[in-house]
Amino acid sequence: MRFSLSLLSLLASSVASLAWADDITVNSQVTEVTVYPVVAAITRRAEFDLPIGQHRLILSNIPYSADLETLQLDLTGARQTALLFREDGAPPRRADDPEVLAAEAVIKVVEARIQAVRDEASRAESDAAAAQTAIGFLQQLGSNEGLAEAGAEALRDITRMIATEAGAAGKQALEAQIRARAIEDQLEDLAEELKDAEQALAAVAVQDANRYYLVVAVDVIQAGPGALELNYFTSGYASSQPSYEWHLTTGETPELELKRGFDVWQATGENWNGVDLTISTLQPGERGTPSHINAQQRWLQDPRPEPKMRNQDFAASDDSGAGLLAQPIVEPIVMEEASGGVQWGADTSGPGASYHFSHPVSIASGPDLLKLEMDSLTTEAEVLAVAVPMRDETAYRVAKFTNDFDGDLLGSARVPMFVDGKLVTFSKFERLAVGQEAELGFGALHGLRLTRDVLQKSEGERGMISRSNQQQEVVEISVENLTGETWPLRLMDRVPYSEQEELEISWSAEPSVSEENVDKQRGILAWEFDLAPGANRLIRLETTLSWPEGKLLR
Known part of the structure; x- marks a missing residue:
């Protein structure tokens, strides 16, 4: 089914006037993408259970990059009765998005590990400080003036005790300092893990928070599973271009080798996770009709008379009048429209060529540039x-x-x-x-x-x-x-x-x-x-x- 935004606005009142049994939230996912040089065709799918009655299917995760003028909707398991579209005031992307929650959970785990390492390093540093305090006490004890009245035997015992205890305390302090440094070395690896986790969250966060709000009114005669497929274009937010390497092998029989592939980029406002990817060489944005040639009119007229000199009679000059002035020949202005090691298969049967990649592909919105390598072709040169x-x-x-x-x-x-x-x-x-x-x-x-x-x-x-x-x-x-x-x-x-x-x-x-x-x-x-x-x-x-x-x- 095709529809325009004007049709959506007309249907909105119809949807609002009906009584509904249930609102069913539908979370559609991008499953297939065909990327052209400057445009992409998106296929979204969703599956759900439908009870008997009239219901509203609520889709709130379609990004603003979607060109809804090109939307086609295919519904199974129910009969579509109306459609409502809302751009302004649509509910934002849910805060409990599973991808966001999973990325935030990884960050929390790494931060907890970092804190545990810091606590362990602090305990080791405390042990080292305690040992240093003991050494200071023993040093003060050895310099006590009261020891001068003690006997020689007692002094020897005290000296041996101070030396033994001070040595043990020094060894304890050194071992504690070494342990603290070894513990702190773990922070470097944990810092890298935290950086990776934060980047993973950023990759999820690049998706637009605001989305379109689409409501599909349905009538279900028999309860059972339902499915919804949406197809639309997104213009200017995705692109593909060939990636080539030319290799010339010289010698008696020179040979040319072309290593080819494609570079793919997208900024549709949502990440493509495990999509079925096809790349097409067609350019839907190009002009589709030939130029128009306007008729050219030519005509003859009397030559313009020589202008009279200033000393000639003014009235006679005025009689010769502007009526004899030549009209300029004006050509019509013609405005022309502006023209706009992987398993894969090629289809060159129709106009252009399309290349389908058999493995799922994931591309984040914005930062990712996907490089797909295809094959090598050789020819004589x-x-x-x-x-x-x-x-x-x-x-x-x-x-x-x-x-x-x-x-x-x-x-x-x-x-x-x-x-x-x-x-x-x-x-x-x-x-x-x-x-x-x-x-x-x-x-x-x-x-x-x-x-x-x-x-x-x-x-x-x-x-x-x-x-x-x-x-x-x-x-x-x-x-x-x-x-x-x-x-x-x-x-x-x-x-x-x-x-x-x-x-x-x-x-x-x-x-x-x-x-x-x-x-x-x-x-x-x-x-x-x-x-x-x-x-x-x-x-x-x-x-x-x-x-x-x-x-x-x-």
């Missing part, structure tokens, strides 16, 4: 060095491949790139369709040095050629291989192009280029060759532009 001397000082390692995997690869903003097990760079990865070719950059090749020098550039009277309607440029490009291996190299440069017949452009290259208009971009040139260790290749590129006198080059 062609490895070469690509050089752009106009922009770079070194060439870059590039792997060319075709997406022959099981589906489209989504884009990702920051992907680690490995070469033979070593991290070399992070790159942005654009979405790649099945069967589409792509090139991946795997870092700079600092041993392939590039230079690009302009040997001659003349323009008008500033250069060697004095003509004001011609420009010449001579460029020398050098690439040097300082590595210990031969590199297949693709070097890119450019020459200007024109779409006007009046602007003539001619160019020559030595050696000649391997490809012109690379990727259908006019004027982009490419040279392809193998560069041996220690070798240096020079390329000379000459360009001439000519145009008619009186024209300006842009």
Whole structure:
């Protein structure tokens, strides 16, 4: 059943006017979640017993992140007669929430253990203090002036007694101090336990205290078990994005390995505990219809007359009037909508792809970022060095491949790139369709040095050629291989192009280029060759532009 908030408000009065046998509190739990790139579909379920009669099912634990305009409700065991929705004034989350109580109980246990350790340490410190007091008394006893009248034998006995007792007291004090320090050492481990317990409570507490209040009026003909399932979307409070690692293995047969998974985050206001998770690559928030083209109206009108001079007759000027002023041609403004090692299975039969994970997943609201690892895919690759001397000082390692995997690869903003097990760079990865070719950059090749020098550039009277309607440029490009291996190299440069017949452009290259208009971009040139260790290749590129006198080059 689908409903809107306006429908809810209309039904509220109906619910209030009926007489009910019982109010039944229903505690629904999130059981299934499908996470899209920027939205999530939530499924909640609840089971309960229903006696015969008319009752109200009270649901008060639906978070504010739920988009109730998208709510679908499926009820079994009873017939739904009305529905009431309340946002303001809804009862807050119960203070005796089992998750909160359990987390608080753990904290109390750890705090009690900490206090017991402190008490034991205090007793040990008391024993040490008592022993120190005894030692002080014995020291005062030994310095008593009355002992001077005692006999030699008595003095010896007293001295031996003081020494024996003082030694025993000192040993007792030392042992008590050692015991106190050992007891206090236990506090460090207990402090870590307390910190973990407090974090566990914080993870529960991140759930929103305020919730929606939903009342489902039902009519039960036959007593028995009932069940309720709610499905709705939560927009902007959950997201998923692919997590990739590209690994390039070099050698005689280079190979690309893609380690893939997903990162999932949610801040729906409630924790997902042991939910059945599916990740979809579809984007329900995107625009679903094509753009609209408005008709374009064009018209002719008489040209605007020359304005009259100030010394001409004012009345005549006024007669020519504003009626002859040209009306501006205004195009209609078109407003466009903004577009918005784990067991798993993939469904690529329809639009997009969905990945279902077979194990229960738990994600706290807000602080948790769940990383789900999936599998590794491998494919053959062609490895070469690509050089752009106009922009770079070194060439870059590039792997060319075709997406022959099981589906489209989504884009990702920051992907680690490995070469033979070593991290070399992070790159942005654009979405790649099945069967589409792509090139991946795997870092700079600092041993392939590039230079690009302009040997001659003349323009008008500033250069060697004095003509004001011609420009010449001579460029020398050098690439040097300082590595210990031969590199297949693709070097890119450019020459200007024109779409006007009046602007003539001619160019020559030595050696000649391997490809012109690379990727259908006019004027982009490419040279392809193998560069041996220690070798240096020079390329000379000459360009001439000519145009008619009186024209300006842009």
